[in-house]
Amino acid sequence: MAIAFNQDFKPVYRQVDELSPLIRRVVAENPNPFTFTGTGVYLVGRGSVAVIDPGPTLEDHLDAVLGALGPDETITHLLVTHTHTDHTAAVSKVVDRTGATTYGYGPHGPVPDDDPLDKVTFDEYFTAEEKVAIEKEWAETPDELKREGPDVDFVPDVAVADGAVIEGPGWTIEVVHTPGHTSNHVCFGLREEKVLFTGDHVMGWSTSVISPPDGDLFDYLNSLRKLLERDDERYWPTHGPAIDNPQEYVQSFLDHRLHRERQIIEALQAGPSTIKAIVPDMYADVDKRLWRAAANSVYSHLLALHRDGRVTADDEPSLTATWTLVD
Numbered sequence: 001m002a003i004a005f006n007q008d009f010k011p012v013y014r015q016v017d018e019l020s021p022l023i024r025r026v027v028a029e030n031p032n033p034f035t036f037t038g039t040g041v042y043l044v045g046r047g048s049v050a051v052i053d054p055g056p057t058l059e060d061h062l063d064a065v066l067g068a069l070g071p072d073e074t075i076t077h078l079l080v081t082h083t084h085t086d087h088t089a090a091v092s093k094v095v096d097r098t099g100a101t102t103y104g105y106g107p108h109g110p111v112p113d114d115d116p117l118d119k120v121t122f123d124e125y126f127t128a129e130e131k132v133a134i135e136k137e138w139a140e141t142p143d144e145l146k147r148e149g150p151d152v153d154f155v156p157d158v159a160v161a162d163g164a165v166i167e168g169p170g171w172t173i174e175v176v177h178t179p180g181h182t183s184n185h186v187c188f189g190l191r192e193e194k195v196l197f198t199g200d201h202v203m204g205w206s207t208s209v210i211s212p213p214d215g216d217l218f219d220y221l222n223s224l225r226k227l228l229e230r231d232d233e234r235y236w237p238t239h240g241p242a243i244d245n246p247q248e249y250v251q252s253f254l255d256h257r258l259h260r261e262r263q264i265i266e267a268l269q270a271g272p273s274t275i276k277a278i279v280p281d282m283y284a285d286v287d288k289r290l291w292r293a294a295a296n297s298v299y300s301h302l303l304a305l306h307r308d309g310r311v312t313a314d315d316e317p318s319l320t321a322t323w324t325l326v327d
């Protein structure tokens with residue numbers, strides 16, 4: 001049942017990691033509770049190089065990405081797994097410096113005017129000292145490093161659908177549409193090495209945050225099942241270490257989500273309840289700063305259960321609704 005997370009990952013920021021004949025990586029120094037140790041930027045191929053998710057706009061990071069290139073190399077392709085700013089903020093800067101063509105599934109989905117995360121707070125669970133420390137840390141953190149904010153500005157030069165193939169000299173990349181974490185999330189399969197760049201769809205260090213309305217758990221589970229049908233030998237996620245037993249690992253994610261669903265149903269068996277009441281119990285072993293994100297995850301489960309007719313909401317389904325189990 002338990003997911004075999006691997007958090008044994010200590011990147012040397014701005015260093016070029018030679019990972020395989022065709023893959024190099026530079027990790028940006030933007031660690032936070034959502035990015036783990038930071039954004040891992042992959043350079044694929046030699047000579048004519050594809051960069052997957054350029055990361056944040058830290059100048060020394062971008063210098064390191066461009067500095068990874070040999071004298072006869074250029075970045076010709078800029079591939080985007082999905083439109084969260086920790087992945088895409090630097091797109092225009094890299095395009096300015098290289099002239100690369102951008103590839104992605106499409107722009108970000110609709111973003112509500114009000115931030116759903118503001119509707120549920122867990123302030124009463126923090127001590128006064130913790131609150132002061134968190135507020136200080138928050139105030140000192142640049143916006144793009146605070147969380148996985150949507151990047152609504154990115155529009156790919158080339159919109160790539162599921163199954164599309166992007167080629168360069170000596171490398172062949174297949175697009176695998178994996179909606180769920182975001183509606184436009186794609187993974188990139190490098191055929192020459194039988195590996196998959198999984199973005200934030202499947203990560204070794206943690207589960208993915210599924211944040212409605214653009215994040216969709218129903219789609220996410222289908223996108224996990226889609227990976228079970230592939231024969232990738234290794235995953236390279238954006239955050240954290242490689243995953244070497246991919247199908248087994250993905251199955252444990254599916255089992256985990258089913259387990260979460262059962263926990264929510266059990267919580268509702270005691271009577272109608274709210275997300276604010278369910279999260280602290282369900283996520284007791286998780287950093288409290290992540291509870292508001294967890295609230296979105298519980299919400300995504302409830303939306304899926306609601307669609308199945310297994311729960312009802314007192315009014316419209318929302319983060320603040322009271323939910324009742326259907327017998």
Ligand SMILES: [Zn+2]
Nearest residue numbers: 084148181200
């Ligand atoms: Zn993301």
